[in-house]
Amino acid sequence: MAKGYIRGREADIHESHHHVMPIATYMKVFGSLMVLTVLTVLVSEADLGSASLPVAMLVAVIKSAFVIGFFMHLKYDTRFHSFVFFGTLLFIGIFFMLTFVDINTRGTLDNLHANGRYAVDHGLTVRPEPVPHEHTGHEEVNQPIPHEGEAAPAHEGEAAPAAEGEAPSH
Structure with a gap:
């Protein structure tokens, strides 16, 4: 038969290893949980602005500490x-x-x-930001800029565009 150990010593088979709390303690914890539940409802109804969530979380943490400590017996473990x-x-x-x-x-x-x-x-x-040094293909690189009244230089195989005031030749 396997041996059991409680708090570092061998346990008797018939020895109780559960911590027994008085009913009064359970009733006090239950009352505290009920008060905190009412507080949770009041906090949810109140307009606390940005403090609503932290206050509700604080109340929830306190309630969970009561449950963990007393009902799960972690306080006595x-x-x-x-x-x-x-x-x-x-x-x-x-x-x-x-x-x-x-x-x-x-x-x-x-x-x-x-x-x-x-x-x-x-x-x-x-507003998308342009990628540095990226050419879109619409501008001419290393081409002289035409002055006012001058025609822009022609590309290879194309006729030069008409200067201002001239009719285009077809």
């Missing part, structure tokens, strides 16, 4: 179990935070690679 539990919560919180940061920054505009749909949907102005 070993420190190792508390360490594992809160360490897990810490890393889950970090992963959620990184996910929310990623989700909240997906709508930012990258002028070189992204389209402007996000900006249009949110009333922002979309």
Whole structure:
């Protein structure tokens, strides 16, 4: 038969290893949870502006601490179990935070690679920035600029455009 250990010592088969709390403690915790539930409802009805979410989260964390500590008996358990539990919560919180940061920054505009749909949907102005040293093919490179009244130089195989005031020759 397998041996069981409780808090580092061998346990008797008939020994109780559950912590028994008085009913009065359960009733106090239950009353606290009910008061906090009413507070949660009041916070949701009140117009606290940007403080609504942090206040609601604080009340929820306090309520969960009561449930974890008393109903899950973590308050009377070993420190190792508390360490594992809160360490897990810490890393889950970090992963959620990184996910929310990623989700909240997906709508930012990258002028070189992204389209402007996000900006249009949110009333922002979309002005694409030109890529440096990129030629669109519509300008002549290293060609003299014609002065006023002069015709622009002709391309190879084409007739020169008419100067201002002249009729085009066909």
